[in-house]
Structures are given as structure tokens and as C-alpha cells.
Amino acid sequence: MANIKQVAKQAGVSVATVSRFLNNKDYVSQEAKAAIERAIKDLNYRPNQVARSLTTKQTNLIGLIVPDITNPFFPQLARAVEDTALALGYTVVLCNSDEQQEKELHYIAMLRQTYVAGFIVASNLISEQSYLDLNIPVVALDRSPESLLPNVSTNNFEAAKLGASYLIERGAKHLICLRGTVDVASSNERVDGFLAAMTEAVDYEILIGDYGFDNAYKLMTTYLQQGKPVDGIFTCSDYAALGVLKAVKEAGLRVPEDIQIVGYDGIQLGELVPPGLTTVAQPVYNLGEQATRMLVNKLEGKDNPDTRIVLEASLCVRGTTK
């Protein structure tokens, strides 16, 4: 691969001029421009990003950290982020922390050393303070509106309340809330929303799980074996709802006749899984797009009063409710 020196020589100018041309800086005469353009074409020259970032201590890389790439919600989110970033001139490095703190730290360290421009964090394994300590722009995505970090999310509380209320509205009397990991703000907020929807006419129980499929399946299978009465289940993620659905069916119960289910997220797969998953749908694409724009605004030092965007989720009624 050719380097800037060769281009300069071929074009009969200095490397500084070539560099200016490359970065649209200062004035470069028309003749010089033309000569450089030719040389670049002739030599099939591409600027070396590594050298560039060694000097500038900058890149146009955005690290996107997701907790579990096998949860279909995150690929959908990732796609939105990538789309938007690419359109704005940034490249996304997708990091799957796989629910392991160690992996997340590894990715952060690696990207940090690569002069990553900023992060979009959709996982919850590392403290917000740690991210702040990085001293580079970070945006939290799909976490809590109360986050210390600039963030984009839905109103977890209201959204969960909406979903839980609907279960009651459709006649559920014995509810379960399958919640995500404890101490995770967004997860807590969703549980609070669920609780806010409870009335005196119903009873409920809270099961502690995570947003994954496997745990949801196991927890619900165990629970159903106990034979306690249940006719409505609210899960804090769609992926978990799918696990619940499987457990319920295997237990020989009918959905929605015996048990109604409402998920959370709005993954595309929700419509595939017969009888169709009723869910509190987050505006997935918009979530990803807004987070990316917010980060890029920060990166480019734009005036951006927006340091928190809260989008509305909506109830998407399908077959798992009556």
C-alpha cells in the first residue's frame, strides 16, 4: 500500500500539501489538487487510519455494547445504530459482552486503546461511573431515564404499567411478573410499573430472572409444576416471554385461554410465534437512531440540550392475550 510520501513525490508536492488536501484544510491550489488527485488514483492510495489516529488520537469508531447478541432485540437495535452511524460517517464496532463483565471490560479496554470516539451502551454489567471515568462520550441505550449517562430509552415505568394493566383488563386475576436482574435500574422501573398496575382484585407474585430465554423457561417450568394458580404473566423482555410461552405450552396449558402473556420490547419474532406475542413494543429503530444521533452530536460538539430522550412504548396486541 502506497503512503503519503509516495503520493507527494508523484504529485510533485510536499506531504503537508497532500495531508491538507486529504483533510480539506487550508488552501491548496487547483493545480496541486489536480496533481494529488491523479497521484492518489494512480497509486491507489488510501490514507492509513492507524497512523492518522496515532497522531490525532481520534477515530470515527463507535463502540456499541450489547449484553446478549442472541436476544433478538439487540440485533434489531444494532441494525438501527449501524444504519444511522454509517449515514453520519461513523463505523460501528459491535461488541457482545455476552453477560460477562470480563468480556465487556475487554472490549472497552481494546477500543479505548484504539481511540474509539465514543460508546453506546445497552448492557448493564459495568457501573455508570466506570463509563464516565472513560472520559469520552458515552450514551446509554435502553437503560434507565434516570441514568447518570446521557441516555435514550422508553419510559420503563409507564410502559410496564401499560402491559400489566392490559392483563388485568383482559381478566387476569393471578399474575406473575417475571423480572430481570435485580439492581438494574431499567429492570426495577419495569417492576415498579407492574406493581403500579396491580389492584385489590388481583394477586401477584414476582419472579426474579433475567432478560434471557433459558432462565425464563426454567423458572416458569418449575413454577408451573408447583400448581399454583396463574392466569397472567408479564415478562420484562420478549425473549423471556418466548421462554415462558414454551414452558406454558409444555405444561399443557392453553394460551391465552388458561394463561395470558404480555412481553416487553417488540421484537419482530413476536409476530411469528403463534399465537402472536402481545407485547409492550419499544420503538426499536427509533431508539437506536436517536442514541446514535445523540452520541454523534456530542462527538461533534454540537449544541445539544438533549441529554435524555424518553420515547413512548405502545401496546401491541396479538394472540397471547384474550
Next chain:
Amino acid sequence: MANIKQVAKQAGVSVATVSRFLNNKDYVSQEAKAAIERAIKDLNYRPNQVARSLTTKQTNLIGLIVPDITNPFFPQLARAVEDTALALGYTVVLCNSDEQQEKELHYIAMLRQTYVAGFIVASNLISEQSYLDLNIPVVALDRSPESLLPNVSTNNFEAAKLGASYLIERGAKHLICLRGTVDVASSNERVDGFLAAMTEAVDYEILIGDYGFDNAYKLMTTYLQQGKPVDGIFTCSDYAALGVLKAVKEAGLRVPEDIQIVGYDGIQLGELVPPGLTTVAQPVYNLGEQATRMLVNKLEGKDNPDTRIVLEASLCVRGTTK
């Protein structure tokens, strides 16, 4: 962030010695070692990878290119690759080409400039020659065993034959093969496998689609409206099978009573979707692991006769077949 010079100063040695220590090269006296270790700890020093790769023209980055991150097969594959790579000391950069050649080229160019060590390619948008021209190790994953590139895959032909045969075995008489993009080798091989399973007792039709959900859904919906007789469908991906399943159900047909379906890939979601997707299951994790090992072997110049690994797929019978 501290740099090597500061470490050297603090430790009372030269930068060269620190560098040797960092890379376990040549001899470094015990005293020097101790002093350097202390200094590194005191300064919380981390080598700057950018500077390092500018000098060495190397990194331990592996680019993993997938065609569609929203197809659940690829996240599963990605996870296996990441796991293995991390264990072997490499970091995976996951690139979703999103079925767009432009995006794929963008990622390749960007990683190439970053001195990426090698690629694992699970997409089919760019010619194999283009990858060979990169002049760095590349391994094709889940493509064709006939690939010019070193590759890891299942025996597409046999696997598809297995799936199609099973449909016939279970009594299907009017079959459809929903194939992937034309001119893609792995896709062609699967169709050939399907064809090889056909007997005189049945009739069949081949529909051209892709591995995605949307197209499968649309194609099948349209097809079913025509009212032609169909009682068995083989799709070249599970994700597409889910689309077919949806179309079939919407058309008011029963699965498997009226129409039997067999997918291909073995995604986890196959078991969730009632009545459970019968599929030709690829050994997903193993596929990803082997590809990563093959690439790393090449990167490290190990003697590796293996330039092609063909794994066996197996029939996973669930509810979409009788």
C-alpha cells in the same frame, strides 16, 4: 494515559528494555523486570495498540462478516466465534453487511486499514477472488465446501437431501423448495440436495427467495393464494421457515396436518415456535469454533493441513412434520 517512555523513566531503564519486557523478547534481567512491573503498575500503563500496530503492521483483530444480524443463525454463530477467538487471544469485530455490498466493502476497507489480522466471512456478497486479493488470511464460514477459500461448512448437499427426504418419508407428495439467492454456491448445493431427494412419486416446485424472513413470508403468501396443492415445504434457512410458517398459518392451513415444513440451520428459536420447527440442524457452535481455529492456525503459521472442514448436519425432528 501513560506511555512507554514514562514507564522507562520511572523504572530507570530504556524504552527498548520496557518494550522487550512487554513482548517477552530477548533477555531482560530480573531487576529490570521487577522495576518495570512496578512502574507499569504505578502508572497504570497499558501499551498503545495503535502505535504498536503502526510499527508492526499487525493486530489481533479478527473481522467476522455476517450477511444479516437479524437472522438468528448469525448471532449464534458470532457467539461461538467470539468465544473461541477470545480464548485464543484475539478480538472479534462483528460486521453486519446487512445484505449490502457497499456496507461489506466499507467494513473490509476499514478493517484492512486497521491491519486486521484476518477475516471470517459468512456472507456471500463479494467474490471470493476479492477476498483472496486482500492477501491476508480469510476463512469462509457456512458457505460452500467447494469454495476457493479455506472453509468450514456443513455438507449442504447431503444435509438438504436429508431434510427433503424426510418430508417425502412422512408422506408429502407436493413439495416446494424455497431456495436462497441464486448463484450462491451453498444455496445451489442445498437445492441440488433437495432435487436429489425427489422421487417419481412426488412433484415439486422451486421458489427463489433468500435466507430472510420477509421474503419467505411474502413468497409463500402469494403462492398459497394461487391454490396449488402443497403439502411439504423445505426451506434453505430456519429464518425463512419461520416466514413460511406464518404464511401457512395465516392461510388457515394446519401444520403439520395440511402442510409439513422442514427448515435448515438449527437455530435455537426453532424449538420455541410452536409446534416446533423440524429442521436440518447444523452444528452451529462447532462451525464457529472450527472456523476460528482454522483462521488462527493460519495467522500463527501453524502446520495446518486443514483448509477445509466439512461437518455433518443432523435431522432435528419437531412438530412441523408428522
Next chain:
DNA sequence: TTGAAAGCGCTAACAC
């Protein structure tokens, strides 16, 4: 066993 110094490819003063 260690240090001095050149150089990786590029940007950014600074001088002309």
C-alpha cells in the same frame, strides 16, 4: 543484557 536511534504513516505547527 541494555541503550540510542531510526522509522512506521500521518498531522500540525511554524516558517517562508
Next chain:
DNA sequence: GTGTTAGCGCTTTCAA
């Protein structure tokens, strides 16, 4: 408008 040159942080001869 343009060229010279000093780094960016690291590895790697080459000498000592």
C-alpha cells in the same frame, strides 16, 4: 499556498 520538521507511542536493528 506550500514545504520542513517535530512528534504521536511503539518496535527493532545496531552497538556497546
